[in-house]
Amino acid sequence: MSTAATIAPLSPQDAKSARRMSRRQGLFAPDLLKTALWQALIMLRPDRMWKNPVMFVVEVGTCLSIIYTVYKVIDPASTMAPVGYLLGLDFWLILTVLFANFAEALAEARGKAQADALRKTRQETPALRVRTADRGARGEDTEFLQSALRAPDSALEATVSTSLREGDLVVIAAGQFIPADGEIVAGVASVDESAITGESAPVVREAGGDRSGVTGGTRVLSDRVVVRVTAAAGKSFLDRMIALVEGAARQRTPNEIALSLVLSAFTLVFLIVVATLWPMAANSEAYMGDYLGAKDLKGLGTDIPTLVALLVCLIPTTIGALLAAIGIAGMDRALRANLIAKSGKAVEVAGDVDTLLLDKTGTITIGNRKATKFLPLGDLAATEVGHLAALSSAADETPEGKSIVELYRRLPGGTTISAAPPPGSRFISFTAQTRMSGVDLPDGRRIRKGSADAILKHVLAQGGTAPPLLQEQVNTHAGLGATPLLIAEDSRIVGLVVLEDILKPGIRERFERLRKMGIRTVMVTGDNPLTAASIAKQAGVDDYIAEATPEAKLAYIRKEQAGGRLVAMMGDGTNDAPALAQADLGVAMNSGTQAAKEAGNMVDLDSDPTKLIEVVEIGKQLLMTRGALTTFSIANDLAKYFAIVPALFAGTLPWLKALDFMHLASPTSAILSAVIFNAIIIPCLIPIALKGVTYRPVGADALLRRNLLVWGLGGVILPFAGIKLIDMILSGLGLA
Structure with a gap:
């Protein structure tokens, strides 16, 4: 079949390498930064910003502040605030919006990098499809599927993965790539899934069981199978995940929506409070001017940029900026754990x-039961019972059969007598009807192993009898969670082997x-x-x-x-x-x-x-991260309140100085320091939002106490220290 017009799929090694590279990318890898910065600018569009009410209010307030500043630059005498202070506020308000957009854009960029690695596993691949005319009225009976499995390539239709439809049957041989998600309906094969999972060990997939599912982009290593396509091009599980992590199909979760409503309510309340401060400040200036005899008494309470700064610092901008990033990062962590x-x-x-x-x-x-002990039920020793059990299991390729031989070889003297039956022996395979297997030796001895009732029935049919305490032994080990198999030699039961499904x-x-x-x-x-x-x-x-x-x-x-x-x-x-x-x-x-x-x-x-x-654990970490950053965001508003409110009315209401226990350099420095801290804390918290807080398996009460102690108390203390430090820097630079 010609494949000249098709795109060669990525090799498993390259796909695996691509996934590993996407996982190893740091939070601030240069290519991710470049993409996120550009997206942060694009997301300034109002039709994008209104979906985040908190940051939309910040953007509108920033626009009003810029307009006011331009007006004051033209007429500097109309305000007591220095123009440099107003320009500084505008600059940091713009950065606040950009940092919020950057957090979400960086989370999406990390998701897209992971999606790109997945996308490389599902490029267009050649496929051999069973012709529709050949299926006819026969449908998919066993005879037809087996004939399709054996059909030569020339009898099949050459096509590509993008042309496949749900329900199509494709035949895939060793060395070929599986073109689409599907189920094996005929055959068994070893499949290399490293391109999808990152694990190099091949897995067995077969028809007729619970291990029949295969994923497009993986490669068949051995044998030949018939696969029924279950997802057309563009509708596979990988396609769904790619759309989700890229944001094309991501919908906010109920908890995220509920938290957004709470944050919006907080924003509305503070918006009303700040809006009413403007007339209060104007009246205070007029009243105190008359009271003190100062006609031109001015405070910062009537400056629009200052009121916007107060609003931005009081509303929960930190969690508002990081909320979307936390949700996207949670899905990204799931994908990195190979969960779609x-x-x-x-x-x-x-x-x-x-x-x-x-x-x-x-x-x-563990899943594969293992032999753990041999117990004699007659005059034989445990080693002799083990030897008979090993002979009966020599041709048994199941994990249980192999473990019986292995256990016998570990016994003292178990290696001196061969576990392999002599030439001329006839092996008896296990069947669901007999529920036992074994070997007929050339000397006439017949050795059988199987379930208790099957072996007992076999022995009684040979004229034998059940050993004393047989049923008691069987019940004892069954009650301990083990599976006892009886060993019989001719017409007598000689012992039992205990199989345990190890924890x-x-x-x-x-x-x-x-x-x-x-x-x-x-x-x-x-x-x-x-x-x-x-x-x-x-x-x-x-x-x-x-x-x-x-x-x-x-x-x-x-x-x-x-x-x-x-x-x-x-x-x-x-x-x-x-x-x-x-x-x-x-x-x-x-x-x-x-x-x-x-x-x-x-x-x-x-x-x-x-x-x-x-x-x-991934889900718990997502909720813990959201709760921790919400607690921190609300707590740090307290410090910003004590930094800004005393400075806001310092010129007109001198008694508010009693609240200024931070002793900041000046009113303008206090407000500017709070806005700067509010802006720079967002990028500082981005690594926590994307990586998640450290997971600890504790109950809800312990988690609440930890959140209040670490993120609540920390959210109060850190802003006080940060704002004071920024104020000292501004003072040292002569900008206070």
Whole structure:
């Protein structure tokens, strides 16, 4: 097939490198700074600024201040304020607006850099599509899919990824790139997903299970598969995320909207207060002028730039300037963790989750059961039981079978006798009907291993009997969360091998962290209640759902939600889709089925079941950052109030001098120092807004105390020190 007219996709190595480079970019990388500075100027347009009411008021006030200053430059005698002071105020008011725009623009630029790295993974690629005429009335039956899998390239239609439509079938061989998001409907293959996830280890994707999902831009390393396209060009999960991080489809979250309304209310109140100060100041000047006999008594209260400065310093400009950046940065952090959120709300909800549903296998436990001990049930030694178990597992390629052989070789003397059956042996494969496997040796011995009831039935059919205390041994280990397999030689049961699904290291400590955050953990498993209860106790989860069915999971989620709790869940199969759709936060595996990915509101590109804990931490960090900076912003208004208000009426109301405990050099220096501090604190807080405050797994009460102590008290003390320092610098430069 000719590919001359197509664009060659980025190699996995280059795509992986691009993603790493985007992650390593510092907050103030030169290319990001250049983009953000230009965007900050463009965002001065009123049609952009009005979406942020706080900063829109600052922009309007700055325009009024500039007009007033121009008028006073023409007629300097009409005001007591030096023209240099008025020009200085205008300059720093403009910078305040620009710094606010810069914070949002820098957050968007970082998101776009990450989006560009993702975009490189989905460039136009060649594809081999199954002809529509060939599908005919047969649809997609097994015979047809297998014939498509074996079809030569010449029998397929050559096309490109941008021409694919939802529902198309494409055939992908080893070395070729997957042209679009889809599901494998025939075949099994090893896939390199490093271009998407950044991980170099290949993964196995196959038809007919919960690991059938594939992503456009990844590469098939081995074998050949048929993929049904589930997302047309421009509508994939990566396309959605690119649009979100670039701001094209980003919508403000409910919490962000609510906070914006609160900030707008604060702004309106202070706007009314400051507006009424102008006539009060004018009347004070007239009254005190007559009282003191000074006809030309003037204060700063009637200067528009000064009143604008007072308004800007009293309204919550700091959080108003950083609010959008915090939200964008939260989504950016999720993307850097290889999480695709369908909306900003999904990231935010993660921080409010009360109940966490976690699948046992692969999340709480390692997932592959391992043999841990051999127990004789007759006159044989443990080593002899292990040898028979190893012989029966020699041809077993499952992780459980391999672990039995490995355990035998670790036993004393286990390496002196070969675990490999002699030539001429006949292996018996495991089937769902027999539920056992084994080997027939050339000397006539028949060795079997399998579930307790299957082996017992086999032995009884051979004329054997059950050993004493057999059922008690089986129940004891099952009650401890293990899986006992019996070993039989001919017509007698010689022992059992214990398989344990080992808990992941540190999982109990992680659940303890979640508990400190006020989150309940619930284990979901298909095990019987006895085994489930044992594993739940070992792992330290708060509750469990045993013998879980889709209906049971759905019912549990609804019960939790009826109690006013927010529920998070992770899943990858079609049977998880109802629960993912019902959960407040549904995280679907990228390797899972299309139904699961559509039902959830977040997709994990790494397909890592333990990622749900990181999702919660990212959401918590977003809310902690917003709360911390809101507390700081409101607290630092107090210091600016004591700096500006005494200076505002110093010329007409001398008794207000009692409030001037900061002892600033002059009224103009006090006001200018407060405005300068208000402006420069915004870029100083940008790194915190983008990186987030340090995450600590603590409860709501402890978090509130920390916010009040660190950000509240700090928000009061820092402005006093900062304004005094700026005033001293202005005085030293002779500008006070």
